[in-house]
Amino acid sequence: MRLKTYTVNNITEAMPMIKRDLGSEALILNTKKVKKGGLFGFFQKEKLEVIAAIETRATEKTESREKPQQQPQKPVEEKVTSELIDELKNIKQFMMQSIDDKSLPESLASLNRRLVKQDIDAGIRSDLMAKLLLETGRNPECTEQQIEELARQEIIRLIEGHQQSRSSKDPDFICFIGPTGVGKTTTIAKIAADYMLREGKKVGLITSDTYRIAAVEQLKTYAGILDIPIKVVESSADLNEAMEDLAECEIILMDTAGRNYQQKQYIEELELLLPENNKVQINLVLSLTSKYEDMKKIIDNFQTIKMxxxxxxxxxxxxxxxxxxxxxxxxxxxxxxxxNGQNVPDDILAVTPELIADFVLGDDDNG
Ligand SMILES: Nc1nc2c(ncn2[C@@H]2O[C@H](COP(=O)(O)OP(=O)(O)OP(=O)(O)O)[C@@H](O)[C@H]2O)c(=O)[nH]1
Ligand SMILES: [Mg+2]
Structure with missing residues (x-):
């Protein structure tokens, strides 16, 4: 890794220098305010010290090793790769600590503040800001609109990289699970309507929520409005029977009782009920009004159920x-x-990376 330190008036001034010396792949490791010049501590000027780095290539590293021929090639490559990964992790850690509002030019600082308001994780924000800093360094004339568009594209890229579908074919049995009151039953009604009206599919409903007295009636009401069959089950034996009864249906949606899934005993109960069948798709329903830490705890608890x-x-x-x-x-x-609302069947949106980007950048009209 090559490191270089610059003392400048602001980060924008450092960008062309970093690019000139270290190239466009360079990363900013740290920025801090320093006082320079003056006499006996008086009349000092505040400057910004920027440390930038460029990673030297893995191949160069391998070649520069002292006696490469004495080690088999593969272990050497693996060692170099893991060293590089460690170094990159350190750099990322460093960046996460160093990129804050004060070290960013105003155009990026205001975007960063918006992302903080949206509760976006600090690591994601730092990554995004580092990328935008480099881009704006390449093109200091960037307008706020252009920065916004760059941010949007970066967010879309991040989502696309993480959103690969886990099942290769369309499911024919979808089971909805989740904590109490998040909107499982309402959402099932919306999705059932969507399959019927938009895809023209024959839909069947199953509910295993015999826990709440009104729960069966709630789903039965929707089944009545949509004129589709519904079965109530209490055990996995019942479930197999219900699935046979609904064999005519092209898609079956199954509702389950809301439970406090921060407690593992409820996950075990659910495991006993769900059919062991690869065609079954499990959808975890979570409410965006919950705390993120609580959502994480629930997902982490679902290790044994393929979500x-x-x-x-x-x-x-x-x-x-x-x-x-x-x-x-x-x-x-x-x-x-x-x-995004209580109305069945309208208040539901099919997710795209663009939609999520609009939500997090706060320019959606979707409630
Ligand atoms: N504002 C808003 N309310 C919703 C949304 N989805 C569902 N609700 C409301 O949330 C409440 C609970 O909805 P249900 O569908 O009964 O939730 P559930 O997860 O099935 O609840 P349990 O079966 O008791 O665990 C109802 O008042 C719904 O109208 C939504 O997207 N936005
Ligand atoms: Mg329900």
């Missing part, structure tokens, strides 16, 4: 959308739908 998709609800009840991007980044579980 295929996330479904997020109550977007209309919160003004911060950062959790959506944090989830994409931290778990790479595809997010298929976002529900």
């Amino acid at each position: 295929d998709q996330l479904l997020l609800t109550k977007k209309d009840e919160t003004s911060s959308s950062g959790a959506i991007l944090n989830l994409v980044h931290d778990y790479s579980i595809p997010i298929r739908y976002i529900a």
